[in-house]
Structure formats: structure tokens, C-alpha cells
Amino acid sequence: MNSMIETILAHRSVRKFTPEKLSEKTIETLVEAAQMASTSSYIQAYSIIGIKEQSKKNKLAELAGNQPYVAENGHLFIFCADFHRHNIAGKQEGTEVIPAIESTEKMIVGITDASLAAQNCALAAESLGYGICYIGGLRNNIKTVSELLELPDHVIPLFGLCVGVPAAQTETKPRLPLEGVYFEDKYPDDSQHIAQLEKYNSIVSEYYNKRTAGNRNQRWTEQITGMLSSVKRAHMKQFLQEKGYGRH
């Protein structure tokens, strides 16, 4: 165990921040940390938009489903998959890159690159004592978010990352048992999943029970299947294709 692993294991999402803003220097450090993540064949297929205008943060908070911490935090980063600069490079070099950029393979690359960079940013922030929270809710209204940020074709906003000084203590949330997530040499039989889900349901149920003084004791499978009982963000496929992602 070392301090990095301690920081990683101590992660919890923070949804209430003090008004203290991140300094320019800190923002720069966090972006530099993001940039040093691995990237598929050196492609660097992402961009990061930092939001400073308070009116824009308020609008994004509303678009993300009225999450106040999207408006009130030390800094808000929006991570985007981005092949627009590669398209510019293609024009400069006289090379047709659109068929490659618009492939499903490159969609995977863009989402992966942006996510690896974001996690570096998140951990760098946490190592400095800040709290963080990812905001997938931006995808509720991804087209409006995209317009608000003036994103061209081949750029899609994937998620936000709120960073700030925590104003409230939160707890780490228990993850699936290791044996439910990590397997060796091949994928396990369903019986292994079923045993691990049973074990995990007790853990999660106890966690909620304790945290809510007995008012909630949901099992994980209950919570998650409830969430998966309807299709959310059904606009996603069309939006991606309009922006030039995963066309073929």
C-alpha cells in the first residue's frame, strides 16, 4: 500500500462543494495529468472544456437534471470524444480521414481515450484533497449541451467532472465482491455470478440500512434492475450518428 493506492481506495463521489474556485495553476496541473494518460496509438482523441461562466454552469446543471453541484463547485470540466482536430489534420496533409474517423472502432477509441484522461484528472484532484463527481446526466440533453458548448461534428460531450473542496463528508460505497468482477483465463458460469450477487446484495442492503437508520435497505440487484427497467437517453444512437460517430 502506498499513498496513491490509499487515495484510489478512498474514493467517494462528492456532491456538495464550498464556493472556493480552483486556481489557474491547479486547473493546468489537472489537465496536464489528464493528458498523460495512455492514448490509443498516440491519437489523443478527446478535448476538455472547462466551464467558468456561471450562467453556463447553471444551464448545464439544469440540463443534467437539476443537479446543483454542476453549478456550484470549484471547477467543472466537460470531457468530449474529439476527432475534429484529426479532420483538420487530414485537410492539412491532403489525406481523407473521414471514413476512419466515423467508424465504430474510432467511437470506442474516442470514449476510451476521454475516459482514461478523465480518471487521471479525477485522481490528481483527489490527491490534492479535492472531491470529485462525474456527471453522466449531461447526456440527458446531449444535443443541447453540444450546442451550448458549440461543438462541431466529430466532437461529443461524454460526461462532466465536478471538482471542488468538499463541503460534506461522504462514505465510500461497497463495490461488487472481487470474485464477481475478476475472473481468471475465462468468463465464469452464471452460478458464480449468482453466488456473488447474493453476497453483494447483503452487503449493499446493510450499507443502505446503516446509512439511512433503517429507512432503506435496497438490494443492489433491485436498485439496478429498477434503473434498467426502462430505456434511458433513447436519443443517443441518432445523436452519435448525426455527429459522425459510429456511422459504419
Added chain:
Amino acid sequence: MNSMIETILAHRSVRKFTPEKLSEKTIETLVEAAQMASTSSYIQAYSIIGIKEQSKKNKLAELAGNQPYVAENGHLFIFCADFHRHNIAGKQEGTEVIPAIESTEKMIVGITDASLAAQNCALAAESLGYGICYIGGLRNNIKTVSELLELPDHVIPLFGLCVGVPAAQTETKPRLPLEGVYFEDKYPDDSQHIAQLEKYNSIVSEYYNKRTAGNRNQRWTEQITGMLSSVKRAHMKQFLQEKGYGRH
């Protein structure tokens, strides 16, 4: 600056490892670190397959385009997007989850969740002095990889992560200028990209020139557009749909 940020900024891919294997305890620590990454609405939509059988590692190395370090390392993790356990949970709870699981939105969630977890794993490994290398090449033959690992529907192998004791020194590779990746409040005009690409081309060209004693001085735009001049892994869309990803 602290030791975590120092580790993040010192990242370089390692492609030659000593034969030393990771201990069970270290593998467990790295998986626990992976699991503590943020996950969309607590969904934990990924699995990790650790490969111990040498014959399987050899086969994966071949499938990834004959990359020897996929066979020879301290440990090989394969990160998969995974909604299979959610499907099992749906059956247990009597809830129909397939339409949600097979949406494009959940494909984004699976890729993002797996990537955030992988980056925690990678950084935890680097903090312990190991070197790492991501292996996107597994997607060259994703269907065969998937069969080799016996992955059911709703599980797709995204990339590998080789971890081990470095057997050769490598250098950090210069990233895009910060001003080419990080923007405030809105996406920039093309002129900003063009200026940053020009600046970056000099940096990359000088980096290659120095590293190869003058034998290579490729610009970044040249290298990347060369790579993007043809469609790679054109099977990806069909494979994803067959496995139940992004069907609608």
C-alpha cells in the same frame, strides 16, 4: 505537486518486461483499485479477466498482431464492458432489462466504466513501480478473443493491460499542447487548432529526431493522418451488435 501527480506525469508505455510474475496479493490490490473508480449510477458495467495460462497469453499475443509483450509480462488483464450480470439480475428480479442494456447509451456506459476502472488499475500498478501497456490490438480479432475467453452476450473485450517489471527504459512522449486540448466555456475556432497543431508538429518531430538519431522526424499530423487514411477493424459495428451492444 505530490507523489501521485508525479507518478501520473511520469507515465510511459512499457513494452518489455522481466519474467517476474505479479503476486496474488498484488493482483488483488490492482483489481480492488480498479473497482474503486467511479461508475455510472453504481452500475459497475465491466469485468476483468486475468490471463494466467501461458498458451492463452501466446494466442492473445498473436491475435493482437504479434505483440510479444502480450505474452511476456508480469500479468495480463483484459478489460471488458459487461452487462451480463445485469441480465442475470433482471431474471432474478423478474424485470426485463434487455432493451435498456442493448441501448447505445449503455454501450457508452460500459466502455466508460471499464476505462475508468482500467486507469485506476494502471496507475496503482505504476505507483508500485511496475510498467504498463494498454493493448487495443485485441480488437483486431475481437470475435476470436471473445470466443477464447468464452464471453457470453453483453460482454465485449475492449483492451488488454500488460503489467510487469520494466526490462527496458522508455521515455515519456510529448502530448498535444495544453491549449490544443483544453478550452474554456466553448469549443474554439479552427484557427486555434491549426496554431496548436503547428506548434505540436515541431515538438513531435524533434522528439522523434532526437530519439532515432535523425532517422525519423515525422510530424504528428503526418503520423496520425497516415494511420487514419484507411478504415481499421471494420468488423466492429457488426460484432458489437451481435453481442447486444448499441442495437438501438
